[in-house]
Amino acid sequence: MRIIPSRQYSPESIAVLERRHHGLYDRITGMGIHEIVIETPDHIANMADLDVRQIQHVIRAYAHRFRDLEKNSSLANILVYKNHGPTISHRHIQHTCSHILATPVRPRRVKEKLQEAQKYFEAKKRCLYCDVILQEREDGKRLVLETQHFIAVTPFAARFLFEVWILPKDHHCDFAEGIQDREDDLAGILKGILQKLKEGLDDPAYNLIVQTAPYRRKGDDYKWETLEKDYHWHIEIIPRLTQVAGFEKGTGFYICGIPPEDTAEYLREEETP
Amino acid sequence: MTELRRDLIMGQWVIVHTQDSWAPERYERESRHRERLSTCQFCPGKEFFTPPEIDAIRPEGSAANAPGWRVRVVPNKFPALRIEGNLDERQEGVYTFFNGIGAHEVLIETPVHDKNLAEFTDEEIAHVISKYQSRFTDLRKDKRFKYIVLFRNYGESAGATVGHPHSQIIALPMVPKYVLQELQGAQKYYEEKGRCVYCDILAQEYSDQERIITENEHFIVFCPFAPRYPFECWIFPKKHNADFSAIDDKERYALGRILKDVLSRMKACLNDPPYNYYCHVSPINSKGEDHEPPWCHGGKLDVSHCFHWHIEIIPKLTRTTGFERGTGFYMVRTDPRMAAGYLRAVSSPNSS
Numbered sequence: 001m002r003i004i005p006s007r008q009y010s011p012e013s014i015a016v017l018e019r020r021h022h023g024l025y026d027r028i029t030g031m032g033i034h035e036i037v038i039e040t041p042d043h044i045a046n047m048a049d050l051d052v053r054q055i056q057h058v059i060r061a062y063a064h065r066f067r068d069l070e071k072n073s074s075l076a077n078i079l080v081y082k083n084h085g086p087t088i089s090h091r092h093i094q095h096t097c098s099h100i101l102a103t104p105v106r107p108r109r110v111k112e113k114l115q116e117a118q119k120y121f122e123a124k125k126r127c128l129y130c131d132v133i134l135q136e137r138e139d140g141k142r143l144v145l146e147t148q149h150f151i152a153v154t155p156f157a158a159r160f161l162f163e164v165w166i167l168p169k170d171h172h173c174d175f176a177e178g179i180q181d182r183e184d185d186l187a188g189i190l191k192g193i194l195q196k197l198k199e200g201l202d203d204p205a206y207n208l209i210v211q212t213a214p215y216r217r218k219g220d221d222y223k224w225e226t227l228e229k230d231y232h233w234h235i236e237i238i239p240r241l242t243q244v245a246g247f248e249k250g251t252g253f254y255i256c257g258i259p260p261e262d263t264a265e266y267l268r269e270e271e272t273p
Numbered sequence: 274m275t276e277l278r279r280d281l282i283m284g285q286w287v288i289v290h291t292q293d294s295w296a297p298e299r300y301e302r303e304s305r306h307r308e309r310l311s312t313c314q315f316c317p318g319k320e321f322f323t324p325p326e327i328d329a330i331r332p333e334g335s336a337a338n339a340p341g342w343r344v345r346v347v348p349n350k351f352p353a354l355r356i357e358g359n360l361d362e363r364q365e366g367v368y369t370f371f372n373g374i375g376a377h378e379v380l381i382e383t384p385v386h387d388k389n390l391a392e393f394t395d396e397e398i399a400h401v402i403s404k405y406q407s408r409f410t411d412l413r414k415d416k417r418f419k420y421i422v423l424f425r426n427y428g429e430s431a432g433a434t435v436g437h438p439h440s441q442i443i444a445l446p447m448v449p450k451y452v453l454q455e456l457q458g459a460q461k462y463y464e465e466k467g468r469c470v471y472c473d474i475l476a477q478e479y480s481d482q483e484r485i486i487t488e489n490e491h492f493i494v495f496c497p498f499a500p501r502y503p504f505e506c507w508i509f510p511k512k513h514n515a516d517f518s519a520i521d522d523k524e525r526y527a528l529g530r531i532l533k534d535v536l537s538r539m540k541a542c543l544n545d546p547p548y549n550y551y552c553h554v555s556p557i558n559s560k561g562e563d564h565e566p567p568w569c570h571g572g573k574l575d576v577s578h579c580f581h582w583h584i585e586i587i588p589k590l591t592r593t594t595g596f597e598r599g600t601g602f603y604m605v606r607t608d609p610r611m612a613a614g615y616l617r618a619v620s621s622p623n624s625s
């Protein structure tokens with residue numbers, strides 16, 4: 001396994017972070033840090049085909065980069081994500097890799113997730129995700145896999161067909177800390193889900209995103225007081241089976257053609273080696 | 274060289290490549306929809322395949338659900354939402370859900386199966402616009418609906434499932450999230466500065482000039498400063514106007530012309546790309562009823578002083594939106610200044 005800086009961007013793109021304005025508009029020169037995790041020396045295309053030990057190494061590498069990049073105080077957020085299948089920027093690379101993108105700003109959806117969790121906590125004094133996990137384990141309708149420390153479910157308001165979330169049963173807002181001593185278990189459930197998607201849906205293109213607490217910096221615009229209690233890290237896996245059309249792009253409103261209860265059942269029954 | 278740019282209204286950041294910006298040729302073309310004519314259910318003579326029509330333009334006074342129409346509006350055969358019933362809010366543990374109430378209509382824009390919207394005559398495209406407007410006005414009467422989305426998918430990879438030229442109209446029982454954030458952003462700007470953010474944006478675009486593609490007496494089209502997609506274009510009314518249904522005859526005509534103009538520029542510049550466009554309008558019935566929960570009318574927003582209705586056009590040039598789907602973070606390989614330059618350089622049928 002190897003981690004390298006992305007060659008897509010020139011060094012000045014990632015080094016300089018300077019806030020400027022242009023009339024009404026705000027801009028920051030540069031974008032932050034972009035690294036590629038080459039997950040294996042073997043030419044394997046899908047993370048689903050790595051062995052559990054290797055996935056465990058990859059997960060440890062994510063956690064390591066989380067902590068290391070935190071030292072750079074100009075960075076406010078870190079994203080770990082995977083694009084499996086053809087994409088615009090890596091259309092010829094078929095060697096399984098992950099991306100690490102650390103930026104001085106927080107992406108919109110990361111902010112929204114934090115805000116929703118905080119709102120729920122303010123109203124109920126409980127973690128939204130802990131409540132979801134409790135209900136999903138009781139219901140079982142949307143449960144795909146369960147291990148000692150994790151569950152994998154299709155979310156109740158899935159935006160995409162066969163969308164799957166992996167949630168840790170233990171409450172923790174931060175991925176890097178939350179997975180300590182749980183790496184093997186996470187690697188196992190992750191491989192299980194990726195294999196089910198690969199076998200059951202004919203090796204679809206997919207995206208994987210680690211949703212975790214951003215770097216907490218003093219003096220930025222977010223209220224951090226309850227974050228450790230209100231947020232719960234998780235992984236989202238989104239197969240790309242349908243096209244996003246004008247309605248979704250224009251409204252942020254998603255039409256999901258199959259109920260998540262049915263996709264969960266299908267994935268549950270998909271047997272993997 | 275890259276930079277992060279903040280969308281003034283949504284507050285969202287995007288990554289824009291300001292150097293080594295991709296020219297149109299760098300993008301891979303995806304195949305467009307090619308459907309056999311014989312199986313098309315939107316062609317004249319096949320009217321019985323669609324649900325009975327809601328509205329049509331029939332200049333020679335032909336019978337409903339028969340040939341002789343220019344534009345036809347029918348309910349979607351496979352609707353995402355159904356028209357009958359009430360929301361009936363229910364709770365299941367932590368989750369809330371509702372009946373899928375709404376309207377889902379298809380506007381068949383021409384009887385000619387393979388006519389490109391960019392090649393419609395001024396009169397034909399004005400017919401389409403006038404039907405957008407009349408469906409909007411009609412659906413607004415249903416107090417259950419809080420928002421109407423007018424949109425068009427062109428090409429298979431942009432989500433079109435039928436090749437025959439058509440747009441769609443969806444009436445929703447709530448203001449969708451993306452629109453709500455936009456309206457709240459505009460309202461916040463107004464509260465801080467006492468001005469309409471869209472009027473300010475237009476003023477800056479005029480003074481910068483570099484992102485404007487073209488304009489006519491009533492409308493302007495430009496590439497936004499912080500786009501979500503390469504070659505994204507916005508059509509704005511020049512005059513402050515939050516209400517799409519209030520446009521008059523002249524404006525309708527001018528809108529049709531500028532829409533056609535920008536679509537034909539895209540067609541020439543980007544090799545007839547698949548695309549989506551949609552219209553962002555003000556919420557309807559936004560005063561709300563007492564029994565309605567706040568999420569459906571968006572907190573009784575009044576945006577007449579701080580909003581412009583507008584159209585956003587997004588050519589489908591990149592293969593994935595997966596990263597964007599998960600994070601709401603967008604990476605754009607073409608600087609909007611360059612994109613506007615490419616689109617400006619194309620001669621269009623309307624330019625004299």
